[in-house]
Amino acid sequence: MASLEFDAVSKSYDQQHWTLRDLSFTVSDGEFLVLVGPSGCGKTTALRMLAGFEDISQGEIRIGGVRINETPPRERDIAMVFQNYALYPHMTVADNIGYGLKVRGMAKAERRARVVKTAEMLGLSAELDRKPSQLSGGQRQRVAMGRAIVREPQAFLMDEPLSNLDARLRVRMRTEIARLQRDLNVTTVYVTHDQVEAMTMADRVAVMNGGLLQQLDTPQRIYAHPANLFVATFIGSPAMNILKADLSKRDDQVWCKVGDYSFPLPASTLNANPGIRAALGTTIAIGVRPNAVTVTGGQYPNGLPGEVRIAEGLGSEVLAHIEVAASRVETEAASEAPDLPLGHTDTSIIVASLKEESLIARGERVTLTFDSEHIHFFDPQTGASLRSGAATAPSSAPTLADLSTAVQAAGAERVV
Amino acid sequence: MLNSATASRRPLGAGSTLRGVRALARADRARGWLFLLPALAAYGMFVLWPLANSVKYSFYNWDGINPAKWVGLSNYGQVFSNAALYSAIEHSGILIIFFSFLPTGLGLALAAFMRSAIAGRLGTVARVVIFLPQVVALVAAGIAWSWLLGYSGAINQIFYTPIDAVLKLVGLGAAKQAWLGSFQFALPGVGLIGVWVMLGFCTVLLTVGMGKIDPSLYEASQLDGAGPVREFFDITLPSLRQEIGVCLTVTMIAALSAFDIVYISTQGGPANQTMVPGLEIYLLAFTNREVGLASALAIVLVALVVVCIVPIQWYVNRGTQS
Ligand SMILES: Nc1ncnc2c1ncn2[C@@H]1O[C@H](COP(=O)(O)OP(=O)(O)OP(=O)(O)O)[C@@H](O)[C@H]1O
Ligand SMILES: [Mg+2]
Numbered sequence: 001m002a003s004l005e006f007d008a009v010s011k012s013y014d015q016q017h018w019t020l021r022d023l024s025f026t027v028s029d030g031e032f033l034v035l036v037g038p039s040g041c042g043k044t045t046a047l048r049m050l051a052g053f054e055d056i057s058q059g060e061i062r063i064g065g066v067r068i069n070e071t072p073p074r075e076r077d078i079a080m081v082f083q084n085y086a087l088y089p090h091m092t093v094a095d096n097i098g099y100g101l102k103v104r105g106m107a108k109a110e111r112r113a114r115v116v117k118t119a120e121m122l123g124l125s126a127e128l129d130r131k132p133s134q135l136s137g138g139q140r141q142r143v144a145m146g147r148a149i150v151r152e153p154q155a156f157l158m159d160e161p162l163s164n165l166d167a168r169l170r171v172r173m174r175t176e177i178a179r180l181q182r183d184l185n186v187t188t189v190y191v192t193h194d195q196v197e198a199m200t201m202a203d204r205v206a207v208m209n210g211g212l213l214q215q216l217d218t219p220q221r222i223y224a225h226p227a228n229l230f231v232a233t234f235i236g237s238p239a240m241n242i243l244k245a246d247l248s249k250r251d252d253q254v255w256c257k258v259g260d261y262s263f264p265l266p267a268s269t270l271n272a273n274p275g276i277r278a279a280l281g282t283t284i285a286i287g288v289r290p291n292a293v294t295v296t297g298g299q300y301p302n303g304l305p306g307e308v309r310i311a312e313g314l315g316s317e318v319l320a321h322i323e324v325a326a327s328r329v330e331t332e333a334a335s336e337a338p339d340l341p342l343g344h345t346d347t348s349i350i351v352a353s354l355k356e357e358s359l360i361a362r363g364e365r366v367t368l369t370f371d372s373e374h375i376h377f378f379d380p381q382t383g384a385s386l387r388s389g390a391a392t393a394p395s396s397a398p399t400l401a402d403l404s405t406a407v408q409a410a411g412a413e414r415v416v
Numbered sequence: 417m418l419n420s421a422t423a424s425r426r427p428l429g430a431g432s433t434l435r436g437v438r439a440l441a442r443a444d445r446a447r448g449w450l451f452l453l454p455a456l457a458a459y460g461m462f463v464l465w466p467l468a469n470s471v472k473y474s475f476y477n478w479d480g481i482n483p484a485k486w487v488g489l490s491n492y493g494q495v496f497s498n499a500a501l502y503s504a505i506e507h508s509g510i511l512i513i514f515f516s517f518l519p520t521g522l523g524l525a526l527a528a529f530m531r532s533a534i535a536g537r538l539g540t541v542a543r544v545v546i547f548l549p550q551v552v553a554l555v556a557a558g559i560a561w562s563w564l565l566g567y568s569g570a571i572n573q574i575f576y577t578p579i580d581a582v583l584k585l586v587g588l589g590a591a592k593q594a595w596l597g598s599f600q601f602a603l604p605g606v607g608l609i610g611v612w613v614m615l616g617f618c619t620v621l622l623t624v625g626m627g628k629i630d631p632s633l634y635e636a637s638q639l640d641g642a643g644p645v646r647e648f649f650d651i652t653l654p655s656l657r658q659e660i661g662v663c664l665t666v667t668m669i670a671a672l673s674a675f676d677i678v679y680i681s682t683q684g685g686p687a688n689q690t691m692v693p694g695l696e697i698y699l700l701a702f703t704n705r706e707v708g709l710a711s712a713l714a715i716v717l718v719a720l721v722v723v724c725i726v727p728i729q730w731y732v733n734r735g736t737q738s
Contacts, residue, residue, distance in 0.1 A: 053635055073638040080639050086632035090654040099650070100640035147640070 001185055002154040003029045004050065009059035012210075019045050020211045023059070024255055027155075030185040032178070036198040037208035039235070041213065046208075047157050050189065051080050063154055078156040079148035083164065085140045087147075088130040093119070093130040097146040104151075117149040121180075138169045155187040160211040162197065174201060195235050199223070207231045225330030225376075229329070229383035230378055232287045238319060240287040240376070241350045244327035247280050254280065256372075259326035261304040265372055273377050275386025284386070285329045285378040292374035295320060295360065296367045303367035309349065318354045322366060323347055323359035328382060358400050417737065442475065445492060456615075465719075474711035482700070482707070491712035500688060501713060504696045505720070508672050510726070514607025514673030515614055518665045522611070523618030524656070530619075530646060531626050543623060547616040558680030561609045567594040602689045609674050609677050614670065618663045625659035626652060661732030668724050678683060693717045 004027040011020040020042045027033045033044045050061060052073035052295045060067050066077055079100075087096050095102075098115040106114075119125050123144040134141055141161060148156050161177070162170045178201045179186050192198055198205045199219040207214040207222065207230070214234075215227040226232035232240045246257045253264040254276065270276055276284075299305045328348035340398035350368060354360060377386040474491050478484035495501050527547065534542055549557065564570045572592045580590045596603045631649050642650060653660075675694035678684060684699070685692035693713055700710035 048480070051635070051639060074641045074643065076639075078639065080636070082632045082636060084630070084632060086636040088633060088636070088651065089656075090657075099637070099642075103641040103646060104639075147636075151640075414635060 001031055005062040007060040011057045018211050019212050023213055025216050027168050027187055032181050032188045032203045033200040034190045034202035034205050036192055039206045042211045044159055047159050047191050051157055052076055077153050078155045079151055079153040081161040082143045082158045083149050085144040087143055089132055092129050093143050094141055094343055097150050100151045116151055118146045122146050134172050137165050158190045227385050230337050238351050240289050242285055242287050242329045244283055244329055245286045246283050249280050259304055269372050273386045276389045285380045287376035290351045290353035292371050294369045295352050299365050299369045308362055308364045320352045320360050322355055324350055326390055328413045445531055470711040470714050473708050474715050476708045478707045479705040480707050493711050495713050495716050499705040504693045508692050511671040515610040516667040518611050519614035522615055523622050526619045527626055547620045549613045551618045555680050559676045562681040563594040597686055598694050602682055603623040606678055606690050614667045618670045621659050625656045629655045657732055661728055664728050665725055671678040671723050
């Protein structure tokens with residue numbers, strides 16, 4: 001077992017675009033790190049560089065403190081669970097699990113003992129003599145896990161290992177993998193685009209977008225204090241509501257105005273978000289999670305008036321989509337939302353999560369209020385959070401000019 | 417399909433519906449056979465009928481003109497006791513090495529090499545060049561190779577002129593010879609032509625087969641610590657079971673039924689050193705007018721093909737069914 005380090009790692013496939021830019025993070029020994037981000041953000045690329053299947057255009061990757069940029073995959077002593085499992089189709093389950101041990105020259109009896117023990121741990125004892133084609137999806141997934149576990153490698157890499165399973169099995173395997181990882185205490189990097197997997201399994205979550213690391217923190221902190229607008233809208237379901245708000249100072253109070261609704265910000269909020277004072281007199285973006293929106297029937301002066309467009313009952317809660325007269329902020333997540341009235345940037349849809357009992361109906365007029373303790377404040381240009389200690393926008397990325405020199409340098413290295 | 421629609425619209429009890437379905441299935445099956453008829457007719461006329469006739473004539477003594485005379489199994493007795501006929505069968509056994517095992521083995525090596533070492537357009541060119549012999553008519557290949565292997569052919573010119581110069585220096589005789597006229601080298605010479613012809617077929621088939629192997633299997637085996645040799649034997653080879661089976665089957669049949677290449681390049685000579693059953697059958701039937709004996713040899717050859725192919729098919733199917 002060992003720690004993993006990405007040190008300013010960049011990757012370009014075509015020498016024209018960066019797929020990964022300046023990726024730096026450390027996974028400490030025994031930690032479960034989940035890489036999460038939208039499709040195409042470079043998660044698989046990062047993992048394959050760590051495994052040794054893609055070369056590293058720039059920067060350094062270290063396992064246990066040792067640079068492994070030039071080490072071939074077979075010498076890195078890491079195990080990977082592939083999305084399609086990549087089980088050897090002509091070998092039995094036992095041979096699949098034991099292959100890595102056989103290759104490394106372990107005696108047959110010892111090998112068998114370890115395979116049997118691993119199979120027991122995974123509930124595969126009855127399947128040892130079957131071929132992969134005779135197994136169910138969940139069993140194949142376990143065999144792939146077994147193949148990784150049995151070797152006791154330095155680290156596990158998993159690339160969306162649950163995406164081929166049905167929803168119910170996915171939930172079960174999620175807890176099972178998390179439990180196994182904790183029992184074995186092996187450093188793990190787990191790639192997914194499913195934020196629920198990320199939040200439930202990880203010790204720490206690395207949120208990526210467009211080849212850049214957005215935020216790396218514990219699931220709780222990422223949820224409570226997103227570093228920027230991307231993380232704010234990507235993590236959490238339903239997504240955080242983002243609105244434009246004007247900051248002003250009146251009567252020794254800082255006021256936040258959304259549409260026609262003004263409310264004062266308490267000192268505690270100002271202290272936690274030092275960026276607010278610098279932004280006085282300007283327009284910023286605020287974020288409110290659906291469960292921090294209070295909805296009251298009827299229309300009152302001290303709140304944001306709105307009209308319910310859709311009420312979705314989910315059994316345990318009701319999601320109310322409420323149209324309000326307030327400017328919205330274009331974010332990636334928002335532009336994907338289907339229910340926004342197109343062309344009206346001065347009206348927004350706010351999603352509120354309500355108790356099941358609330359008899360809210362379509363067309364009803366309501367008033368919204370926000371709990372200022374739970375409002376997130378962002379710079380509308382950079383998207384960075386105005387909170388103290390929050391990471392600023394992603395560090396300056398290398399330019400394309402750097403890229404060509406890097407590629408030349410890499411080429412030169414290879415010639416030598 | 418019209419009557420199926422009326423059948424389902426009629427209000428029928430469960431039993432009669434079932435009967436109706438059965439009748440429909442019968443009608444559909446009959447229609448299916450109708451579509452098969454032309455192909456079956458051709459197959460029966462040009463394959464089954466001649467085969468049955470060969471079986472029949474193998475029990476007769478017949479010169480092709482006069483009435484045939486029943487001789488029982490004596491033709492078969494001759495096939496196995498006549499040294500010349502027996503050695504023809506032996507020769508096809510040797511040709512299997514050249515037509516079948518060498519091209520399949522070399523094809524595997526070439527395909528594996530091309531996959532890893534030659535990429536892009538160069539790879540396409542290499543594949544085309546290697547496949548080209550398949551396109552050349554066997555007769556043309558036979559003629560070209562008998563020139564190449566002749567006394568003043570390219571093989572001697574290019575390879576043996578310098579060798580002979582060295583041999584002369586140390587006072588030894590020349591190694592140059594007409595290869596297809598040599599007792600020792602005629603059969604391997606014919607075999608060489610077979611390698612050349614079959615290699616392209618095997619290489620292309622195996623290359624396609626390798627292309628179908630999931631690349632993540634290689635990645636998984638690399639992480640498991642396997643090197644290129646283990647990768648080849650543990651991943652590539654087992655995944656190519658089907659393709660190797662096809663290669664062996666097709667080339668073995670070609671080796672056992674070899675006729676054109678031998679007829680063109682050596683006519684079975686020198687002194688029957690390259691005589692093979694295919695050519696022997698032809699000579700017996702049309703030169704010696706011993707149709708019965710020729711038929712018996714042909715039947716033995718068919719049996720031999722079956723004996724060689726069945727184990728290969730069994731091996732391939734065993735691997736793919738589980
Ligand atoms: N072999 C390759 N050659 C060229 N470009 C590639 C290659 N592999 C990936 N890319 C590009 O790199 C970017 C990142 O791909 P990557 O597979 O790492 O994304 P991902 O985050 O794993 O996405 P997903 O969630 O869909 O799996 C994509 O834009 C993709 O098109
Ligand atoms: Mg991916």
